[in-house]
Amino acid sequence: MSPAMEAAASLPQDEIEPIHSPWTDMWARLRKHRVALAGLFFIAFFALTAVSAPYIAPYSPVETDFNKTLKPPSLAHPFGTDNFGRDVFSRVLYGARTSLLIGVFSVLIGAAGGIFLGLVGGYFGGNLDNLIMRVVDIMLTFPRILLAILLIAIIGAGMTNIMLAVGIFSIPTFARLVRSSVLVLKETEFVEAAQAVGNRSGRILYRHILPGTIGPIVVQATFLIATSIRVASGLSFLGIGVPPPTPEWGAMLADARSYIGLAPHLIMIPGFTLMVVVLAFNLLGDGLRDALDPKQRK
């Protein structure tokens, strides 16, 4: 036996990884990141809540009962009732639905737009790239929430429009991120080789460049879901987001504001769940960033 084979044989079995793709690598490192796993756990928990809300909610989230307004938590109503006598527990459950849907879909919209613009601009360069980057600059000239407000003024409130308004402003972030990766990748030998054998640009972008940009995109998307959930509920808090009586945590807080002295539980619960969801995505984002960081590879 050669010394190298002896060394390999003496390794503990679990350190030999037969399949070695970036994804298994990432998962292996993520699994050791306890905090990120906690984030993942909470996301799974809230996703499950969102899906099964109709089955576990004890009451309808929109049914009012004026005999039972602003009741503190009790056995019948674990989180109490709001100013319309609606069951807060049921509303919080359904609220998970609203927030997760908006968070995920708005980031998908932003990612689709941003990745496309970043790929095209970075790969082809020239005037097209210049134009795209100037548009991105203009979008970044405004704080995200202000432009979301303006956009809602134009297209109106409602679930889909909130997703659009919040999502569009992830486009610049993704576009810049992807573009900077493309600028590096398009000079690499494997892309040159793909060009040399006569592949079309679309195929090169899709098959050879896009996979190389995925890591940072996933990290950024995770953080942006956190931001988007926060911004979207902020819009609802301002009264220009999801229209009532749809259960939404930000809107619930806006309603609760008038009863801050009478029924403080109305402020505690929706705000807390909102924070935990945002926190969970931020934790997962931290974990993914560490897991994908080549400097941390041992």
Added chain:
Amino acid sequence: MLEYIMRRVLLLIPVLFGVSIVIFLSIRMVPGDPAEALAGEFAEQEYVEEIRRIYGLDQPLHTQYVMYMRRALQGDLGKSILSDLPVLDEVLTRFTNTLVLAFWASLLATILGLVAGVFSATNPYSKFDYASMTGALLGISMPSFWLGLLLMAFFSVYLGWLPAGGKGTAAHLIMPVLTLGLTGAGIIARMTRNTLLEIINSDYVTTARSKGLENWKVNYVHALKNAVLPVITVVGLQSGYLLGGSVITESVFAWPGLGRYIVDAIKLRDYAAVQGSLLFFALTFAFVNVVVDLLYAVFNPRVRYGGGN
């Protein structure tokens, strides 16, 4: 250096030009006829037509844009439909209020964020590091309107120490500044820690340490100097975002700032007010970005001498 400043300021012009077009077109795309809104609900058709002529709303879009910009450059942003006062006056008053809030919040965010970030990075994985990074994570995850409501429930309703909203005394400032500043502090602390820690673990810092330099000198002189650049960027951008992010905080505490003005104006479809204040916001935000870039150049000779891009 002067050439760099000039180039940076000149680059602002096309961006602001684009911004003004975007704002102008957006406002025109808002459903509803501004002339009818101006004339009132029960106005005669002739009166609506007259208003349309007076305000130039019967002209083609590009003419309207040129007219608007010509007046805007002379400081005339039109009149608010609701108060019938010049938009610029109102915007300036409101902006001063927002600036007061953003200034104190930026100060709080910067000091708290830098101190926490630097101590965490120089004592990594210590109890202090864990505590401050948990705090920072909570800061960036906590929706500002919830933090604001919690502060209000505790300090105004329960203890009765602070006024729940409005403007006037220094006490009115405390809760809005805390609400706005703590989020920013979280972002700055995380960024500072990550940047500084990376530098502390780099080869040249190890060299400095191994040739026998004292620990504090290595951390605070050699390492910190190189962490300044990314940190300035974050602090600068944060200050810019605080200007806009104050929208929600201003609404929670009924602070009469520009952010709340825009939200109210959009809800009431006061287009001149929306357009004017957005333009003003964009101008300030772009200005903050330029200042950040210039500071960047001051601290980074590579940019200053044109080596970088």
